[in-house]
Amino acid sequence: MSVLANAAVGDRVVHKSFPPISRHRLALYCGASGDHNPIHVDSDFARKAGFPDVFSHGMLVMGYLGQALTDAVPPSQIRAFSTRFAAITQLGAQLTCEGHVAELSEHDGERRARLTLTARDETGQVKLAGEAVVAI
């Protein structure tokens, strides 16, 4: 039974905070994800590309958002998950991920909820804005 069983539109059902993103975390994620784009781990490369320093993989932040989501909803109940990468996530960012129920519906006899999702840094800036459709 997920937290969504009795959820209503407007309820916050996803909420989790994460530790600051370090260079070490970016290096680990580079290996763990198979995304070896040097812009996330090599500050010389990042500067040549016009950025002040390395910055987070968007997919690391989406990974955190996915973790916050599956804390609330079992992975087998997620039907769709999407995000827009609204702003670059800098080194040191402390992310908080949240999700609210936007809509309840039924699809081929399955009760579903559409959740709006955000990942914000410690200043409140939205880094990722997205949504998920989950079976209840």
Add this chain to the structure above:
Amino acid sequence: MVDQSVVGRRFTPVTAHVEPGRLRYFFNTLGETNPVYRDPAAARAGGYAGVPVPPTYLFCLEMMDADTPFEFLTALDIDIARVLHGEQSFTYHAPVVVGDTLTFRPQVKSVTDKKGGAMTLIEVETAVVNQHGVHVADTTRTIVVRNGGAA
């Protein structure tokens, strides 16, 4: 600059195996402690045939097991230093668990110029099929190419 002529272009299919050790490394990297991912017995008790993959892991699998992980860039003559990830979506049709072997088939879905050509958005859609021929997911990545001129 990338133009409409690449819409519909397909890239080399990728076959990837969902390996427990690599998946554990991913979970360790994200500080994941959810028992459904960390304890095979808990996963089975939850009705899974094995430890399930987390929601974004399909994106990783495709890159990890590709001979040329950035083929969609090199094939379109795009400099990786000029690329940002704009959007990402996943639609899930069936579970994916440890031990599965997945085949990814990427294809360019759209090309859109923005800001008078200063940026180009390229959507690549990938169909994912498992070892039993089950269509398990579709993923779409939108990359943003900074074309220069307007920095």
